[in-house]
Amino acid sequence: MRILPDGSRTFFSRCGQWCVWLEELFLCLLLTAMIGLACVQILLRVLYNSGFMWADPLLRHMVLWAGLFGAAAATRHGKHIAIDVASFLLPQKVQPWLRVAINLFAAVVCGFLTHAAILFVSEEAAYGGRALLSIPSWVLNLAFPLAFALICGRFLFRAIAEAVAIATAARPFPPERR
Amino acid sequence: MTLLKFLAILAALLGSPIFVVISGLALLSFHSVEINPSVVIIEMSRLADTPLLLSLPLFIFAGTMLAESNTSKRLLNLTHALLGWMPGGLAVISLMVCAVFTAFTGASGVTIFAVGGLLLPALLQDNYSEKFSLGLLTSSGSLGLLFPPSLPLILYGVVAETRVDQLFLAGILPGLLMLTLLGGYSMVAGRGIKKERPKNSAATIFRAIREAAWELPLPVIVLGGIYGGFFVAGEAAAVTALYVLIVELGIYRDVSLRQLPAIMVKSMVLFGGILVVLAASMATTNFLVDQEVPTRLFELIRQYISSKYTFLLLLNVFLLIVGSMLDIFSALVLVVPLIIPIATAYDVDLIHLGIIFLTNLQIGYCTPPVGLNLFLASYRFEKPVAQLYVATLPFLALLLITLAIITYYPPLSLFLVNAAG
Numbered sequence: 001m002r003i004l005p006d007g008s009r010t011f012f013s014r015c016g017q018w019c020v021w022l023e024e025l026f027l028c029l030l031l032t033a034m035i036g037l038a039c040v041q042i043l044l045r046v047l048y049n050s051g052f053m054w055a056d057p058l059l060r061h062m063v064l065w066a067g068l069f070g071a072a073a074a075t076r077h078g079k080h081i082a083i084d085v086a087s088f089l090l091p092q093k094v095q096p097w098l099r100v101a102i103n104l105f106a107a108v109v110c111g112f113l114t115h116a117a118i119l120f121v122s123e124e125a126a127y128g129g130r131a132l133l134s135i136p137s138w139v140l141n142l143a144f145p146l147a148f149a150l151i152c153g154r155f156l157f158r159a160i161a162e163a164v165a166i167a168t169a170a171r172p173f174p175p176e177r178r
Numbered sequence: 179m180t181l182l183k184f185l186a187i188l189a190a191l192l193g194s195p196i197f198v199v200i201s202g203l204a205l206l207s208f209h210s211v212e213i214n215p216s217v218v219i220i221e222m223s224r225l226a227d228t229p230l231l232l233s234l235p236l237f238i239f240a241g242t243m244l245a246e247s248n249t250s251k252r253l254l255n256l257t258h259a260l261l262g263w264m265p266g267g268l269a270v271i272s273l274m275v276c277a278v279f280t281a282f283t284g285a286s287g288v289t290i291f292a293v294g295g296l297l298l299p300a301l302l303q304d305n306y307s308e309k310f311s312l313g314l315l316t317s318s319g320s321l322g323l324l325f326p327p328s329l330p331l332i333l334y335g336v337v338a339e340t341r342v343d344q345l346f347l348a349g350i351l352p353g354l355l356m357l358t359l360l361g362g363y364s365m366v367a368g369r370g371i372k373k374e375r376p377k378n379s380a381a382t383i384f385r386a387i388r389e390a391a392w393e394l395p396l397p398v399i400v401l402g403g404i405y406g407g408f409f410v411a412g413e414a415a416a417v418t419a420l421y422v423l424i425v426e427l428g429i430y431r432d433v434s435l436r437q438l439p440a441i442m443v444k445s446m447v448l449f450g451g452i453l454v455v456l457a458a459s460m461a462t463t464n465f466l467v468d469q470e471v472p473t474r475l476f477e478l479i480r481q482y483i484s485s486k487y488t489f490l491l492l493l494n495v496f497l498l499i500v501g502s503m504l505d506i507f508s509a510l511v512l513v514v515p516l517i518i519p520i521a522t523a524y525d526v527d528l529i530h531l532g533i534i535f536l537t538n539l540q541i542g543y544c545t546p547p548v549g550l551n552l553f554l555a556s557y558r559f560e561k562p563v564a565q566l567y568v569a570t571l572p573f574l575a576l577l578l579i580t581l582a583i584i585t586y587y588p589p590l591s592l593f594l595v596n597a598a599g
Contacts, residue, residue, distance in 0.1 A: 027446040028439050031239060035423070038232065038416030042409055059412075060226045066235055067457075070450020071197070073443060080195035081451050081505055085548055087193060102194045109202040116205065116215035120223070123216060140226075144219050 023073060030066045034059060054132045061140050068147035075154040096166045103159035110152035117144035182206055196508045197454035204461035221464050222457040229412055230336050235449040236415035237327055240422040241283035242445040244393075247432030250279060250293045252390040259378045259386035266368025268304045269314055270361045272297045276315070277322030277357060282396070284329035287554045290319040294558055305371045313569035314364065316555040317577065320543040321356065323506075323536050324349035327400050327418070329452075330506050330539070332411065334532045336456070337514045341529075342411045343404050347594040348529045352537065355590065356580045363576055392425045405598070452507045459508075463515035472519040479520065486524045490585050493517065494538055501542015502549045509539050533591040537584050541577045544570050 037055055044051045074080050086098065124138035132140075183206060190199040204218050225231060257271040264270060275297070280289045294315040301311040323330055326346035335342035387394075399421060403414045426433045433441065466472070483489050500509050514535065521531050544551040546567040556563045584590060 024439060024443045028442045031235065031442050031446060034232065035236060035239075035416050035419045038236070038413055039420050042413050042417065046408075056229065057226075059232055060229065063231050063235060064223075064226050064453075066446055067450050067453030070235075070446035070448075071454040072450070074447045074451045074454075077447055079447050079451055080197065081455055081508055082193050082195050083190055083503065084193060084553070086191065088553070098192060102189065102192060105189050105194055106198040109198045109205070112205050112215065113201055113218070117219045119214065120216035120219035141219075141223055144222065 020076070023069060027066060027069055027073065030062055030069075034062050034066065037062075057132045061143075065143045068143045069150075072147050072150040072154065075151045075158075078158075096162055100159050100162045100166070103155045103162060107152050107155035107159060110148050110155055114145055114148040114152055117148050121145055196504075197451075197458045200455065200458035200462050200512070204458060204465060207462070207465045218461040221461040224460060225453075225457055228336055229410070230332065230342055232412035233327070233332055233342075233415035234329060234336075234452065235446065236412070236419040237282075237329060237332070238284065238449045239442065239445040240415070240419045241288070241329075242441055242448065243419075243422045243426050243433065244279075245283050245288045245292050246437070246441055247426040247430060249393055249426075249432075250275065250296060252386075252393060253278060254293075254296060256386040256390045259383045262378055264365065265371075266361075266365035268297075268301055269306065269310075269364030269368050272301065272314060273318055273321060273357055273360050273364065276318035277325060277353070278397075280318075280320060280322035281325035281328045287319070287550070289322075290315065290551060290554045290558050294319065294555065298559060306368065309565075309569045310367055312555065312559060312561060312566055313571070313573050314360075315559075316551050316566050316570050317544045317573035318360070319551040319554065320506075320540045321360070322353065323540045324353035324356070324533065326350075326397075326404075327411070327414070328536075330510060330536055331532070333452070333456070333507060333510050334514060334535060335411075337511055338518055338528055338532060340532065344529050344595045344598075345532050346401070346404065347598055348533050348591045349536070350594060351590050352533055352580070352584045355583065356537075356577065359576050359580055360573065363572065392429050396421070455508050456511050459511040459515070463512070466516065467519075472516050475516070476520045476523050480523075486526065487586065489520075489524045490526070490534070493521075493534070494581060494585060497535060497538035498542050498545060501539040502545040502547075503542075505550060506536075506539045506543070509542075510535065527588060527592060529595055530588045530591045534581075534585050537577075537581050541574065541581060544574060544577075546570075 037059055041051050041055050071080075087095065090098065121138050121141055121144065124141055125136070183203060186199050186202045186206070189202075190196060201218065204221075205215055208215060208217050253275050254271070257274055258268070261267050261271050261274075272293075276289050276293055279293050283289065283292075298311055298315055301314070302308065306314075322328065326349065328349075331345050331349060332342055334340070335345050396418065399418055400414050403409050403417060404411060409417065427435065427438065479489065479492075483492065497509075497513070500513055504512070517535075518528065518531070521528070543549050546552065552563055552566045552570070555561070555566055
């Protein structure tokens with residue numbers, strides 16, 4: 001009869017699914033827009049010898065947004081580039097603990113990165129100008145704090161999930177330390 | 179502080195994402211000289227000034243589309259119809275297919291998984307020894323890195339700020355040399371094999387060409403577009419992506435509209451993984467250049483080495499080690515900015531340097547003990563890694579010969595560049 005916890009759990013997992021769905025939709029739209037805009041630029045140049053002044057800088061910012069949110073998705077898939085020797089060399093028993101430590105470490109570093117990104121964006125908001133299409137430059141750079149915060153959260157989530165997995169697996173023999 | 183940096187490097191060896199380690203080091207470094215941490219992000223945001231960057235996600239998407247569709251089968255059929263009659267024919271075909279496939283999909287292990295899986299049974303059925311077949315496929319998993327529009331070539335262009343159209347040209351002859359040497363060896367190895375080699379009729383060849391007809395123009399679009407002066411690399415990538423999208427989705431229907439979002443996300447995940455490493459290294463290398471680390475390195479090296487050729491030899495050894503430890507993308511973004519000032523001081527051409535870099539890193543992929551291809555192949559073909567160490571040795575030797583020629587005979591890389599002007 002655990003109505004409340006179950007209810008809240010489905011609520012949270014549904015929120016999570018929505019986030020993932022939104023993120024993937026965003027990535028697909030960005031990619032499609034990049035291909036489309038770049039091709040339209042070529043057409044305009046070849047046919048009419050003209051083009052949009054804002055298209056090239058906008059494309060370059062779209063590349064950054066796509067890359068940073070792609071990296072957030074990579075965190076969810078566990079697809080970041082890493083040296084993968086330890087998983088071959090270290091004994092199976094140590095590996096879950098290692099994963100907790102690595103994800104925790106990554107979460108801490110990304111936390112500092114998010115902090116740095118927030119500093120950067122607020123400085124831009126105070127002193128920066130308008131970059132293109134009269135969009136303020138700090139808005140264009142919002143990708144950094146948003147993506148790094150998301151990445152930080154995901155590493156933290158992975159660390160907790162791994163720790164919970166260890167705890168539930170090891171419950172019959174609770175580790176007696178300290 | 180030193181202890182923290184040491185811990186960060188330990189974390190990298192234990193399998194932390196590379197971008198986390200590099201940006202962690204950057205944050206620490208700037209903190210240690212009391213500079214606002216937002217500088218790290220400012221450096222990263224400078225990536226938005228690089229027009230060439232656009233070609234990365236778009237070529238990655240095109241490559242992922244090709245990898246998910248039946249391109250590899252059609253390519254294999256076509257080369258088989260054209261070259262099946264030669265001694266060592268299938269081995270030569272494998273080399274060519276791997277090279278073309280890697281050039282378009284990047285060296286992300288796709289070649290071994292997609293093409294290697296098709297080719298291994300075929301090679302064994304044609305009576306090639308298991309050792310030869312495994313060695314061939316493992317070492318060709320990264321063959322073709324030197325051919326346009328390979329992602330590492332573009333990434334080198336981004337990091338070294340050299341012209342990517344020149345890099346594309348520079349890779350062609352060294353790549354062909356590599357193919358020729360490996361192909362020659364394969365023909366010698368395949369000479370003793372007794373097998374009926376029926377000549378393919380004109381009808382078979384024609385059918386194979388017609389099947390692959392929509393994919394054959396791809397290299398022409400990329401190269402013709404760029405060298406015909408129609409578009410720059412970023413635009414060539416956009417046209418390639420659009421073309422591949424139309425062909426695979428609309429004409430061959432290998433990919434359904436329902437599968438498309440997953441493929442798009444997959445390619446953006448791949449791109450994101452590369453971009454954050456690149457972004458993180460922007461900050462770190464800027465710090466190192468600021469602290470005049472390359473200059474000091476050069477001063478140190480110059481005490482012991484005066485000749486350009488000894489320096490290149492040392493560079494080769496260093497890069498082979500780096501290439502067997504790090505993947506090609508991290509290796510490029512981390513090492514290139516540090517080496518470039520030194521190489522310039524030794525009067526090495528930056529385009530030539532790029533080809534040397536990529537050749538080394540390609541060989542590093544299949545160098546024991548930890549070359550990535552060896553592990554990928556071990557996983558894909560279900561063979562122990564130690565068996566692959568032995569199997570790749572002859573191919574490794576040939577690749578090292580190519581490396582020596584590429585390093586000490588610069589005209590091989592620069593002839594086409596100079597000819598194009």
